[in-house]
Amino acid sequence: DTGVSQxxxxxxxxxxxxxxxxxxxxxxxxxxxxxxxxxxxxPEFLTYFQNEAQLEKSRLLSDRFSAERPKGSFSTLExxxxxxxDSAMYLCASSESGTGVNYGYTFGSGTRLTVV
Amino acid sequence: xxxxxxxxxxxxxxxxxxxxxxxDYTNSMFDYxxxxxxxxxxxxxxxxxxxxxxxxxxDGRFTVFLNKSAKHLSLHIVPSQPGDSAVYFxxxxxxxDMRFGAGTRLTVKx
Numbered sequence: 001d002t003g004v005s006q007x008x009x010x011x012x013x014x015x016x017x018x019x020x021x022x023x024x025x026x027x028x029x030x031x032x033x034x035x036x037x038x039x040x041x042x043p044e045f046l047t048y049f050q051n052e053a054q055l056e057k058s059r060l061l062s063d064r065f066s067a068e069r070p071k072g073s074f075s076t077l078e079x080x081x082x083x084x085x086d087s088a089m090y091l092c093a094s095s096e097s098g099t100g101v102n103y104g105y106t107f108g109s110g111t112r113l114t115v116v
Numbered sequence: 117x118x119x120x121x122x123x124x125x126x127x128x129x130x131x132x133x134x135x136x137x138x139x140d141y142t143n144s145m146f147d148y149x150x151x152x153x154x155x156x157x158x159x160x161x162x163x164x165x166x167x168x169x170x171x172x173x174x175d176g177r178f179t180v181f182l183n184k185s186a187k188h189l190s191l192h193i194v195p196s197q198p199g200d201s202a203v204y205f206x207x208x209x210x211x212x213d214m215r216f217g218a219g220t221r222l223t224v225k226x
Contacts, residue, residue: 004159033214042120042216050147056212068146091159103149104162105214 004108008090012114013082020078020113025094031078032075033105034067035091036060043091049075084116089113119143120208122217130225135193137220138204142187146215149182151191154203154219163204164191165219196224 005024014017025032031053035043046065047057051072061067064082069075078085089112093105121140129135137151152160159209159211166173166180166189193200198203201224204216 031212036215040125040218042122042207042218048212066158091158104152104165107152107159107161109157109159113196 007110023092029094
């Protein structure tokens with residue numbers, strides 16, 4: 001297993017365009033998390049899935065953001081009508097149920113979004 | 117609301133000496149505390165954790181101390197090595213809600 005994979009690594013988009021990011025977690029991990037990190041800040045929680053069920057969403061996740069994990073494997077995060085304030089590093093992480101907190105999440109390398 | 121705070125944005129230590137990174141939290145419901153290490157262009161990597169029922173956890177050169185009454189935890193790295201140079205994030209969790217501090221950039225000079 002190569003760990004958590006995120007695609008693309010970098011995305012530059014014009015304001016108002018829609019973007020979609022993909023995350024492939026570690027195959028035996030049933031929990032998947034999306035975080036956003038801006039310069040000088042730590043990761044901020046956006047949402048998490050247990051298998052295909054989206055169990056929690058942060059208030060940071062406006063109605064322009066949607067995340068899916070249709071078959072409980074990979075996940076996508078879509079941002080509609082992007083704004084300059086959406087520019088950030090979007091991090092995906094995965095963990096096994098019941099062990100994620102003790103042993104930490106496994107993070108991907110992130111997708112850096114720049115909205116121009 | 118910043119429930120996890122790392123008040124030192126940077127720390128510089130000499131190789132072989134001790135590095136002490138500090139973290140404060142406000143939510144008494146947090147039951148696990150973790151440290152992550154991040155190199156440029158990579159995601160954070162889990163380093164060490166501690167349950168709220170303990171006050172110390174050690175793993176090789178890394179030790180995390182928890183002072184619940186002060187709502188404070190710290191990470192000690194002894195001896196520090198140049199390869200430890202990275203950004204260190206403190207994180208705290210309650211009911212699968214994990215919050216991160218803003219990070220401390222550690223530089224270990226040879």
